Amino acid sequence: MTRNHDLAPETLAAQALGFVDPEHKSLVPPVHYATTYERVPGGIGPAGGPGFSYSRNDNPSYTQVESLIQRLEGGEDALVLASGMSAVTAPFMALAPGDHVVVQNVMYWGIRRWLLTFATRWGLDVEFVEAEDLDALRAAMRPGKTRLVWVETPANPLWGIVDLAAAAEIAHAAGARLAVDSTVATPVLTRPLEHGADLVMHSATKFLNGHSDVLAGALVTARKDEWWERIEQVRRDFGTVMGPHEAWLLLRGMRTLHIRVRKACENAMAVAEAMARHPKVSHVLYPGLPEHPGHAIAARQMQGGFSGILSIRVAGGEAAALAAMRRMTVWHSATSLGGTESLAEHRASTEGPGTPVPDDLIRLAVGIEHAQDLIDDLTQALDG
Secondary structure: OOOOOOOOOOHHHHHOOOOOOOOEEEEOOOOOOOHHHHHOOOOOOOOOOOOOOOOOOOHHHHHHHHHHHHHHOOOEEEEEOOHHHHHHHHHOOOOOOOHHHHHHHHHHHHHHHHHHHHHHHHHEEEEOOOOOOOHHHHHHHHOOOOOOOOOOOEEEOEEOOHHHHHHHHHHOOOOEEEEOOOOHHHHOOHHHHHHOOOOEEEOOOOOOOOOOOOOOOEEOOOOHHHHHHHHHHHHHHHHOOOHHHHHHHHHHHHHOOHHHHHHHHHHHHHHHHHHHHHOEEEEEOOOOOOOOOOOOHHHHOOOOOOEEEEEEEEEOOOHHHHHHHHHHHOOOEEOOOOOOOOEOOOOOHOOOOOOOOOEEEEEEEEOOOOOOHHHHHHHHHHHH
């Protein structure tokens, strides 16, 4: 599929790695709905070449989008899975009961909840740490015992920034691997493997697809090793594969990834700057603002923008935040991020008891609309 290894990422995505159907010369790949494939007796696939056996193992529609994600992240191999949560859980399930894992304290709530419930009951030794604090991260390591360090940057929904190169050095010094949830940064802004990470995870439902119509997850590895083989086995044996049509839609969405992410970043910066001036906003949490505590690190490891998502804290507390949510008309009150439309969410209500999120916080997932429309709607909602 690849015609030129020197092409820019934008070109690779827009052309789906230069795909041209060898039989019909179509520029859009077909959807492979087959679940089973004819084999050479005693083997898999046609004689003398690669092949497929069963779609719980692999499918041509998976491999097309996997190849693109692998190239964009600069990894050795990639897998797509049925959802972001299936992509998150597979690396942990590829560990053994008793293994020690160090996990960022404030991150996507669904991951944190799964680790506190299923993962601990299954036998993983899960330790939460403020991963932005490198001394705290270093102190949490147990050389020879810690197997995995899991971080998210920017981290949902407070948007803390982890120094990936330093975190990788700390993990590797203890004999552990570093895995990075890079859903919000996307490969457009950050390529964690270039900073020393061993694994990258995406909830591909979000920016990679970008149209709020596909559940998908993706993993990219720096190397094909025994752990990666176990992750592949988890996907196969737990059946957490995508449908072929969803894989096709994901590939379709990724053709516009770069222009969508850049427009969302541009809009988010405009919204952040406007909200920083609003008297009824006490804090704007966005790494693109110079006053953000992680700004310098973000500026170093994010190229071309600071993501399309931010949070604001409303000066009047929870009641004022909920009142502003009710008055919004352009922003939709909904969960998710990375789509073309802008979404607002009162995260503490969504996450429920035990959340570390302040109750005055509104998460703003910025879309690709006109920025002034978004700012005007937030302004009138806050002003009441």
